[in-house]
Amino acid sequence: MTLIHKSAAELAALIASGEVSAVEVSRAHLDRIAEVDEQVGAFLHVAEDAALAQARAVDARRAAGEELGPLAGVPIAHKDVFATTDMPTTCGSKILEGWRPPYDATVTRRLREAGLVILGKTNMDEFAMGSSTENSAFGPSRNPWDLSRVPGGSSGGSSAAVAAFEAPLSTGTDTGGSIRQPAAVTGLVGMKPTYGGSSRYGVVAFASSLDTPGPFARNVLDAALLHAVFSGHDPRDSTSIDAPVPPVVEAARQASVEGLRVGVVNEFSGEGYQPGVLARFHEACALLEEFGAKVVEVSCPSFRYAMPAYYLIAPSECSSNLARFDAMRFGLRVGDDGTRSAEEVMALTRAAGFGPEVKRRIMIGTYALSSGYYDAYYGQAQKVRTLITRDFTAAFEQVDVLISPTTPTTAFPIGERADDPMAMYLADLCTIPANLAGNAAISVPCGLADEDGMPVGLQIMAPVLGDDRCYRVGAALEAAYRDRWGGSLLEKAPAF
Structure with missing residues (x-):
């Protein structure tokens, strides 16, 4: 097994023991x-460079006998929505092409302080608006x-x-499923922490009441290690x-x-779901029962209204947040x-400077906030958001975690939904409720769909600040699947 195929935890152990240097590990991933x-x-x-x-610097600190963090020297790819002083932060948009922030995001700063090696900035749907990375101004x-x-x-590059x-770890942001959905369709672990559990300071805002930074990894432990590194209270984030x-x-x-009680969300199955996705989901349910x-x-009846509620709340917040890109202070200026x-x-x-999807959401949001329509829409x-939160509260009085498919389908062909926004939005059907309520949720791989051999994700949802439950269940399933598959x-x- 080469260095690039090792887990983040394995690489950290090799670097800590001196068997390999952080430079060698970074060089392998850059190659x-x-x-x-x-x-x-x-x-x-x-x-x-x-x-x-x-x-x-990590190798020098270790040689000097300094005690370093658990992921020191491990390379990471960083979503281009996080402010970085030494690299451009474009949010996948022409309006910010080449912009270098004067400060680091809190997540960026914590990565640096922990000794992780930032390899570069990853592609994304423009301003995190999309489910395929096709909305990037710089190509899919x-x-x-x-x-x-x-x-x-939107975290498709990550x-x-x-x-x-290309990296053992990466960062993402999850506003309506933008970590969990990409993780599901690429066979990864992707975690949306409890809202407010990871700092939004220095994250270019899409929807401020929803945006949540989180980790990508190839296994549950690696995701948890990264989660622990950059999470925690930040006084600069209100x-x-x-x-x-x-x-x-x-x-x-x-x-x-x-002994855990696991709830299957009735509203997330049936019509519109790919048969192979449902088959892998039901197998995961059986595995959980088999392991105790x-x-x-x-039933969470209000979940069926989550998508229309989200596509009023998120665009409303984005129309306000993106007003700052006015050609007067920074970024692109035309004419x-x-x-x-x-x-x-x-x-x-x-x-x-703005692409079609960003313009669409700005217009929807501005209309929803306009005089005479605010009460009817926003x-x-x-x-509805309150009702969804109440459904979660009632559910967690009965069970410890909720589960569902992460996405209704596997990865779709590039271009297939580009001209059909509604079909694109359905990719986040199962993930949106956790964003609206602020709950913790994770996607873990649960096999390949029969129809196309593409990865399927299982979503595990836990109460606010119950992030550890997501990892506990995810790790148990991962162990079961590793035995079954003979590997990852x-x-x-x-x-x-």
């Missing part, structure tokens, strides 16, 4: 990026399992990088929870479902020839 990323399109910016300098990323298919979105063995990080690493190592969990059906007014320059810049959507799901991925 892999050079070899395959032209096909995969995971990265928007590769910071080779900076990454090697970070790796050398591709699914390493099948380069003709999407790697999910999922593609880890699935293609929505940050002032509470200890749940014991996610311990839970990932516990890997037991004995009590699996019962649970400023001295003859046009500020309003004309602003209009020309936004027309040229106000009503917030009432990614070992079944076709070479490309």
Whole structure:
């Protein structure tokens, strides 16, 4: 097994023992990026010199006898929505092309402090709006399992990088499923922490009441280790929870479902779901029972209204957040020839700088917030949000976790849904409720669909600050599948 195929925990142990250097590990992954990323399109910016300098610094600190963090020296790919002083932060948009922030996001800073080596910035749907990474202004990323298919979105570059063995870990943000859905369709583990459990400071905002940074990894323990590194209270984020990080690493190592009550969400099955997805989901339910969990059906009736509520709340917040991109302070400026007014320059810049999906959501959100329509649209959507939260509360009085398929289908071909926004939005059908309620939720691989041989994800949802439950159940399933498959799901991925 080469260095690029080892887990983050294995690499950290090798570096800590001195068997390999952080520079050697980073060099191996940079070589892999050079070899395959032209096909995969995971990265928007590769910071080779900076990454090697970070790796050398880790090696020097270790040689000096300094005690380092559990992931020191491990390479990571960083979603291009996180502010980075030494790399561009574009959010996949022409309006921010080449922009270098004057500060680091809290997640970025914590990665650096923990000694992780940032390889570069990954591709994404523009301003995190999309489910396929096709909305990136810089071209789509591709699914390493099948380069003709999407790697999910909006964090598709992050999922593609880890699935293609270009990095053992990556960061993402999850506003309506943008970590869990890409993880599901590329055979990875992807976690949306409790809202407020990971800092939004320095994350370019899409929908401020929903955006949640989280980890991608090829196994549950690696995801938990990364989760623990960058999570925790941040006084610079007014929505940050002032509470200890749940014991996610311990839970990932516990890997037991004995005695747990697991609820199957009735509303997430049936018509519209790919048969192979449902087959793998039902097998996962049977496995949980086999290993000592009590699996019962649970009804969450308001979940059926989650998608329309989300597509009023999220665009409303985005129309407010994206008003700052006005051509006056930073970013793109079009038509400023001295003859046009500020309003004309602003209009020309936004027309040229924003892509079709961003424009669509800004218009939907502005309309929903407009005078005479606020109560009918945004106000009503917030009432539905309250009902969804109450459904979660009632469900968690009966069970410890809820489960569902992560996505109704496997990865779809690039271009198949590009002209059908409603079909695209359905990719997040199962993931949106956890965002609206702020709950913790994870996607773990549960096999391959019979129809196309593509990965299927299982979603595990837990109460607010119950993140450790997600890892406990996910690790137990992972152990069961590893015995069944004789290894990880990614070992079944076709070479490309």
